[in-house]
Amino acid sequence: MRTILVTGAAGYVGGALTRRLLDQPETSVIGVDFCAMDHGAEGVREIIGRPGFTFVREDIRNTDAIEPLLERADAVVHLAAIVGDPACRRDPDETVSINIDATGRLIDASKRHGIEHFVFVSTCSNYGVSDTSTLVTEDGDLNPVSLYAESKVAVEKRLLENGDLPATVCRFATVYGVAPRMRFDLTVNQFTIEALRDGVLEIYGEQFWRPYVHVEDAARGVQLVLAKPDVAVGRVYNVGDSEENYTKGMMYELLKERLPDLEAKWVSIDEDPRSYKVSFQRIADELGYETTWDVPRGMDQIIEYARLGAFPEPKAPRFRN
Structure with a gap:
């Protein structure tokens, strides 16, 4: 049995991803979400109590509460964050506290507990402003023009430059869908x-x-990364479709x-x-990823x-x- 810890499990992508992971054989999920926003636990409410799923209402800033969960996990998918430019602008201090500081502590704790694969969900907003006569790849310049993107870039650098935690970065296109x-x-x-x-x-x-990428295809992208750690560890993937x-x-x-x-x-x-056209060829070539929407x-x-x-x-x- 493989156990995956999903932070931000009750959110927009988290709810879709958690269901997909639970549908896999020999997979259990520990979902963590503070449920502080108006939607509460809506993303997982219907599956609380489902076999193989443990839901914990907790702030990822509470390291004492998160550490025991990491002891039970093999992999981590880190979705929890203040997401989007408007939300981040509303309270910059809290954004830094959650998106950068708490994420850093989660990374350190994951190292201590021997997490086998840490998947960090980032954003194509990191590209900011780029030449739209061509498609920007994962190796393109990062030009964050918002606190939200700056926070994601900061964590990416910490993960990729350190290299002592097996990690993959997934830069999502703008997500949509039911x-x-x-x-x-x-x-x-x-x-x-x-x-x-x-x-x-x-x-x-x-x-x-x-x-743009459908929420189900975004979740499928993470699911595929988790399934192929031998290829995905140490890599950055734009998650979406070039068309x-x-x-x-x-x-x-x-x-x-x-x-x-x-x-x-x-x-x-x-x-x-922000204006950028993005290439998603790497995830297609290396992992065989295709969108369905x-x-x-x-x-x-x-x-x-x-x-x-x-x-x-x-x-x-x-x-x-």
Whole structure:
């Protein structure tokens, strides 16, 4: 039996990943989440009590509580963080405390307890501003333009430069799609629900490029990394698909095909200059990773769920970070 400790297990990706891991034979999961946000334990509520799953409500900053869990674990997937630029800007001190300081202590504790594989979930936001005439690879320059990305880059450097903990870095594209703990503060999800309910989109920076990956494919990427430590340890992987780079303008056109009466209000803004097109060839070549979703299908999924009444209050705080 292999035991995997997943921090941030009740979150957007955490809930999807935990279910996938539990579906594997001879795998148990220890899920850790402080559940301090409005969504609480929503990501795992339905599976609490499932055989092979132990859920612990705890702050990862509490090292005394985390250490005994590491004694029982073979691998760690570290998702717990203050996620996203707006959330990090709201309380910079707490962001540093959780995303950098507590993560550093978790890394040190993982070394002490002989963790066999530490998977750190990072972000393609680390690329910041890059030349969009080409696809940036894992070896490209990191240009973080937000505290969120800066915190991820700091941890990446600590993991990769130290080298004494078997580790893999997964840089996620911007995630979207329906999940046990739903979010509507992510571009595809937000655009789709607002287009459906309001009939109009206010679009900032329509020319900037970003890569996107469905939440289930993001979870599958981590699952695959865990399954192939002989290849993945010591590597950095962008997690997504090279064909899934879009501008917001392109997203509007995709939604317009689905909702012909949709209108747009184009707003010029320079607050978020991030623009990057990303290559995901390495994870495909080295691990055989392929995505199973694309953005158009993800939009269809959200529209279908919404029309069935799954999201009666999409502006509620529990749907946001």
